[in-house]
Amino acid sequence: xxxxxxxxxxxxxxxxxxxxxxxxxxxxxxxxxxxxxxxxxxxxxxxxxxxxxxxxxxxxxxxxxxxxxxxxxxxxxxxxxxxxxxxxxxxxxxxxxxxxxxxxxxxxxxxxxxxxxxxxxxxxxxxxxxxxxxxxxxxxxxxxxxxxxxxxxxxxxxxxxxxxxxxxxxxxxxxxxxxxxxxxxxxxxxxxxxxxxxxxxxxxxxxxxxxxxxxxxxxxxxxxxxxxxxxxxxxxxxxxxxxxxxxxxxxxxxxxxxxxxxxxxxxxxxxxxxxxx
Amino acid sequence: xxxxxxxxxxxxxxxxxxxxxxxxxxxxxxxxxxxxxxxxxxxxxxxxxxxxxxxxxxxxxxxxxxxxxxxxxxxxxxxxxxxxxxxxxxxxxxxxxxxxxxxxxxxxxxxxxxxxxxxxxxxxxxxxxxxxxxxxxxxxxxxxxxxxxxxxxxxxxxxxxxxxxxxxxxxxxxxxxxxxxxxxxxxxxxxxxxxxxxxxxxxxxxxxxxxxxxxxxxxxxxxxxxxxxxxxxxxxxxxxxxxxxxxxxxxxxx
Numbered sequence: 272x273x274x275x276x277x278x279x280x281x282x283x284x285x286x287x288x289x290x291x292x293x294x295x296x297x298x299x300x301x302x303x304x305x306x307x308x309x310x311x312x313x314x315x316x317x318x319x320x321x322x323x324x325x326x327x328x329x330x331x332x333x334x335x336x337x338x339x340x341x342x343x344x345x346x347x348x349x350x351x352x353x354x355x356x357x358x359x360x361x362x363x364x365x366x367x368x369x370x371x372x373x374x375x376x377x378x379x380x381x382x383x384x385x386x387x388x389x390x391x392x393x394x395x396x397x398x399x400x401x402x403x404x405x406x407x408x409x410x411x412x413x414x415x416x417x418x419x420x421x422x423x424x425x426x427x428x429x430x431x432x433x434x435x436x437x438x439x440x441x442x443x444x445x446x447x448x449x450x451x452x453x454x455x456x457x458x459x460x461x462x463x464x465x466x467x468x469x470x471x472x473x474x475x476x477x478x479x480x481x482x483x484x485x486x487x488x489x490x491x492x493x494x495x496x497x498x499x500x501x502x503x504x505x506x507x508x509x510x511x512x513x514x515x516x517x518x519x520x521x522x523x524x525x526x527x528x529x530x531x532x533x534x535x536x537x538x539x540x541x542x543x544x545x546x547x548x
Numbered sequence: 549x550x551x552x553x554x555x556x557x558x559x560x561x562x563x564x565x566x567x568x569x570x571x572x573x574x575x576x577x578x579x580x581x582x583x584x585x586x587x588x589x590x591x592x593x594x595x596x597x598x599x600x601x602x603x604x605x606x607x608x609x610x611x612x613x614x615x616x617x618x619x620x621x622x623x624x625x626x627x628x629x630x631x632x633x634x635x636x637x638x639x640x641x642x643x644x645x646x647x648x649x650x651x652x653x654x655x656x657x658x659x660x661x662x663x664x665x666x667x668x669x670x671x672x673x674x675x676x677x678x679x680x681x682x683x684x685x686x687x688x689x690x691x692x693x694x695x696x697x698x699x700x701x702x703x704x705x706x707x708x709x710x711x712x713x714x715x716x717x718x719x720x721x722x723x724x725x726x727x728x729x730x731x732x733x734x735x736x737x738x739x740x741x742x743x744x745x746x747x748x749x750x751x752x753x754x755x756x757x758x759x760x761x762x763x764x765x766x767x768x769x770x771x772x773x774x775x776x777x778x779x780x781x782x783x784x785x786x787x788x789x790x791x792x793x794x795x796x797x798x799x800x801x802x
Contacts (some may be wrong), residue, residue, distance in 0.1 A: 310662070314644070383767050431662050432654045439638050439651065443705075445609045446633035446715075493645035494689045496654075500662040544643070 310488030404472025499533030632711030
């Protein structure tokens with residue numbers, strides 16, 4: 272039914288292809304998700320963290336292959352959640368600079384992943400993980416995305432105030448009875464789940480760009496939290512939809528096309544804010 | 549040890565044998581502080597003396613030994629202690645999209661600030677800000693505030709839930725001389741009009757001499773405590789800060 276609706280509403284020739292309709296719906300779901308999540312990733316200065324998390328997908332798949340788990344999605348998800356919690360734990364110890372800790376863990380986990388997956392020269396089988404393919408999404412997977420979006424929205428309604436407070440000052444947040452560690456861990460798990468469930472379509476190499484760019488662009492022109500979220504979601508949706516359509520007509524890879532558009536928006540808002548204010 | 553003053557109000561906060569060990573190193577040892585409401589208590593000491601650690605221990609952010617007890621002397625009951633806290637600095641970059649309303653409502657309201665402005669919350673925050681003469685800044689972006697304005701906003705945030713104890717961690721750093729005098733005056737006035745105790749960490753010894761009721765000289769343990777005159781003229785004070793003299797005559801006036 273939704274497909275028919277799309278066909279009647281959108282005046283484009285590509286709407287007749289089912290894979291394009293599915294990709295279109297997927298983008299309508301994934302991009303707002305990334306737009307919302309990105310706001311607090313940037314506020315918490317976690318860009319590097321989410322990047323490392325994306326890379327850990329490779330290790331998760333490798334671990335799954337190694338232990339003969341039939342569904343590597345599952346091993347990927349479990350590994351990423353554990354990886355995120357472990358990173359948070361070590362970060363909290365303040366033993367060394369956060370970026371160093373993340374880098375060490377990320378490099379190690381990627382290396383392990385590559386060693387396992389590239390055994391016998393078979394890596395090409397997994398290279399689709401690197402770039403992703405939004406056109407391969409199935410209706411059932413779209414349903415998962417709907418649930419994911421709803422879940423994230425509920426999490427945001429309950430926890431975004433606390434998340435923002437923690438990013439402003441941890442001690443201050445703790446003094447107001449906010450359970451800093453719990454909320455930080457929940458957030459890390461939330462990022463891990465969303466990144467893992469969308470990595471197949473977006474790709475390890477560019478997933479972080481989609482998380483960071485819309486929020487970073489929104490920061491250039493927003494003065495309060497409402498504008499910040501509105502513009503982040505708007506830029507994310509806009510880059511996603513326009514990227515998909517352009518990639519169809521110009522015949523380019525969809526993910527990278529979306530990232531290029533998101534980057535252009537970043538530079539445009541950056542120059543606008545420098546000259547407009 | 550413990551500070552000895554006449555009881556001034558009905559509440560008191562006792563910190564008994566507070567100790568903190570981190571990474572095998574003793575940072576705080578056997579800290580005993582007795583605080584009455586209506587008093588401005590200032591903790592002084594060199595960098596690395598454990599001042600900020602003590603604050604974090606009080607806030608329950610890091611594990612410590614010993615106990616903090618808040619009692620109502622009227623009925624002798626132990627109550628839970630509400631702490632208001634003004635940090636040294638906050639993590640707001642030049643373009644952080646957070647307004648003063650967002651900052652305060654994020655801490656004090658359940659309505660998600662990313663979704664909408666709650667009218668009720670907005671009025672409440674404006675009223676609170678007006679106590680510190682900054683109500684006109686409510687829609688201003690936090691990153692655009694001056695040092696003095698930010699301090700007043702953070703004070704509004706710390707006191708919005710009427711705490712029993714207000715802790716200020718070097719709140720005047722990054723403020724000019726004129727702003728500093730104004731800031732201490734504000735704290736002093738607030739103390740006189742509200743039922744709470746204040747703990748202030750400070751480097752500004754001349755203001756401490758002028759406004760503090762009690763001074764605690766800290767270096768891993770409490771070296772000396774008491775009224776400013778007593779602490780500032782002590783041997784322990786000289787061993788930490790050298791032989792500096794501060795005008796203490798205002799002390800008698802209060």
